Amino acid sequence: MRWAQDLRRHSVGDLATVEEQLFALMLLIRSVEAAIERTHRAAKITGSFHSSLGQESCAAGVSLALRDDDIVTSNHRGHGHAVGKGVSAEAVIAEMFRRTNGSSGGRGGSMHIHNRSVGFYGETAIVGGGLGWASGAAWTRKRHGSDAIAVAYAGDGAFANGIFAEAIRVADFWEAPCLFVCENNGWAHSMPSDGVFGPAGSITNVVSAMNVRSEFVDGRDAVKVYETGCELVEYVRTGKPAFIEVAVHRVKAHSVNDADYRYRPKNEGAEWLREYDPINSLRASIRVEQQHAIESAVSAVVDEALEAASNGALPETSDALRGIYATRGLGWDGRAEIR
Amino acid sequence: MAALRFVDAVRQALADEMEADESVILMGEEVGPLGGVFTVTRDLIERFGPDRVMDAPLAEASFTGFALGAATEGMRPVVEIMFSDFVMIAMDQIVNHAAKLRYMTNEQFDVPIVVRLPGGGGSNHGPQHSQSFESWFAHTPGLIVAMPSNPSDGYWMMRHAIQLNDPVIFLENKAMYFGAEQEVADEPPADPWAAAVPREGSDLTIVSAGRMVGRCLSAAESISTRGIDCEVIDLRYLWPMDVDTVFTSVAKTSRLLVVSEAVEFCGWSGEVASRVAKDAFTSLDAPIFRVGALRCPIPVGVALEDEIIPTVERIEQAVVDCMDF
Numbered sequence: 001m002r003w004a005q006d007l008r009r010h011s012v013g014d015l016a017t018v019e020e021q022l023f024a025l026m027l028l029i030r031s032v033e034a035a036i037e038r039t040h041r042a043a044k045i046t047g048s049f050h051s052s053l054g055q056e057s058c059a060a061g062v063s064l065a066l067r068d069d070d071i072v073t074s075n076h077r078g079h080g081h082a083v084g085k086g087v088s089a090e091a092v093i094a095e096m097f098r099r100t101n102g103s104s105g106g107r108g109g110s111m112h113i114h115n116r117s118v119g120f121y122g123e124t125a126i127v128g129g130g131l132g133w134a135s136g137a138a139w140t141r142k143r144h145g146s147d148a149i150a151v152a153y154a155g156d157g158a159f160a161n162g163i164f165a166e167a168i169r170v171a172d173f174w175e176a177p178c179l180f181v182c183e184n185n186g187w188a189h190s191m192p193s194d195g196v197f198g199p200a201g202s203i204t205n206v207v208s209a210m211n212v213r214s215e216f217v218d219g220r221d222a223v224k225v226y227e228t229g230c231e232l233v234e235y236v237r238t239g240k241p242a243f244i245e246v247a248v249h250r251v252k253a254h255s256v257n258d259a260d261y262r263y264r265p266k267n268e269g270a271e272w273l274r275e276y277d278p279i280n281s282l283r284a285s286i287r288v289e290q291q292h293a294i295e296s297a298v299s300a301v302v303d304e305a306l307e308a309a310s311n312g313a314l315p316e317t318s319d320a321l322r323g324i325y326a327t328r329g330l331g332w333d334g335r336a337e338i339r
Numbered sequence: 340m341a342a343l344r345f346v347d348a349v350r351q352a353l354a355d356e357m358e359a360d361e362s363v364i365l366m367g368e369e370v371g372p373l374g375g376v377f378t379v380t381r382d383l384i385e386r387f388g389p390d391r392v393m394d395a396p397l398a399e400a401s402f403t404g405f406a407l408g409a410a411t412e413g414m415r416p417v418v419e420i421m422f423s424d425f426v427m428i429a430m431d432q433i434v435n436h437a438a439k440l441r442y443m444t445n446e447q448f449d450v451p452i453v454v455r456l457p458g459g460g461g462s463n464h465g466p467q468h469s470q471s472f473e474s475w476f477a478h479t480p481g482l483i484v485a486m487p488s489n490p491s492d493g494y495w496m497m498r499h500a501i502q503l504n505d506p507v508i509f510l511e512n513k514a515m516y517f518g519a520e521q522e523v524a525d526e527p528p529a530d531p532w533a534a535a536v537p538r539e540g541s542d543l544t545i546v547s548a549g550r551m552v553g554r555c556l557s558a559a560e561s562i563s564t565r566g567i568d569c570e571v572i573d574l575r576y577l578w579p580m581d582v583d584t585v586f587t588s589v590a591k592t593s594r595l596l597v598v599s600e601a602v603e604f605c606g607w608s609g610e611v612a613s614r615v616a617k618d619a620f621t622s623l624d625a626p627i628f629r630v631g632a633l634r635c636p637i638p639v640g641v642a643l644e645d646e647i648i649p650t651v652e653r654i655e656q657a658v659v660d661c662m663d664f
Binding site (some may be wrong): 040041112114115116121122124126131132133134135136137138140141144150162163166167169170171173174176258303322323324325326330332335 | 362393400402403405406407409410412432435442443444445446458504505578579580581582
């Protein structure tokens, strides 16, 4: 995986155990999110972003279960999914900075990280919007003889939307090798999930009743997420969809501009993190020197990424109209040859 | 090629593209053994098998999204939405995803998908089965909007649409399916995007698309007995829109009427009118007239429907009014 190579450049050595790999990837995701938040506060980024800080066990556990040739679609809170699949920290942060070295050339922003070359087909800003994309892409790979699969991440909020039941039904009907991942972070913006669905695990019961293999995992245990992820990925490779719900915690507000103190106790997220931080929980099983080596490598990777992102070129304004159509000769205003 | 009805021409185009390219697949409700409610895909499952002619559950949003996903991996799905009205359920996948994916991913993904929309009035299916949404799609960056008016275009425009690497909204007026046979041209038009001029004339230009082209031709024929010689332009594509052909015609006739089956208010006919008013203003000897559907749901039954959707008589009246100005 790309992220592990980046860490190795900073002499972290081999990540010998699953715990070390999870620890490293989760720390990298968290550090990227923290760097984005920092630079946003410093007004280097405009617009919105949705932090996955605290939810890293889902992205990391699932990502480690995947191969390079697998496909991932994601949601508006997808920076961790991107990094886990191999989008570089530089490409993620540069996209926040609207630079041409961003993963979408600086024209997508926080909710449109896309990197086809690593299989991160990408985020969509429409809740539930990427589920069909993932299943159709996975189905095509299977049709062409590959056992690659797709993962479609969505938050719990998406499971109140009709597209969720439809997408799983259709994937099952056409036997698309797609793993639907419900990242249940407890909140759909300001709406508490348990009020909508019942306690964590309830969405799994719904999907289970659709006769699709489904598992529920407590995301405080990243190793458990990884192990269950591996089991389901192996099952999906046989050519069927499956579902996993990972209970995580949204430590940060819905978005950087969201006044979450209006609907939940102040510091609720920080307090949860103090008690249950899934990254800290892994420390007991990793040598202290190795923890430090990973920490300093992660920090170096993120510093480097921040610098490269800051130094990236801004898109030419004359580039704004490029690439709406693939068809030769079709420019934004019809037939002008601006391609 | 052969004389075909519109329904047979579209079917023939699908079959010929499927024959030519294995990545072409059909998806939609009842497209399999039933052959589609309008028989457009009849017998294709027998010929190409259920792996390529895929009956979908009643889940427009999901199977359209699925088709989009297949398209990003190199398939060329042709999605049938049974009645165009049902496309509303799939609008997010079409407008927010298919139309934008190439642009917002910085050209990492193409979406070669055709969404077939049997729509419009004339078949007496009532308010939720008779709408004309072409203006909505023409308004959306990232989409190509095809609206054939006759069997030959039904064939060649469908073949063209399937070969394009962009999402195409293909509007099929269902009232045209079982109309008269027409000889399908042996070759595609030299310029696939150009508007057609099915009737030349010198007094007034009528611009239209889809089923309304036939009504415009009837109106032009009928009014010619009163000494008014109309030119009729069939736009064929609402996006990209061939306004040059319209300009050329208006330079000759100096009068313009635009006829749409879509609701007139905020409809595509206003775009034609505005372009001509701005860029061909000095050619005009009269105000630009428009005839479109009234801003009213389409009621069931011919008598009421004719109050809403442009009839030959309303088109003729507009020609007379424009000439009398």
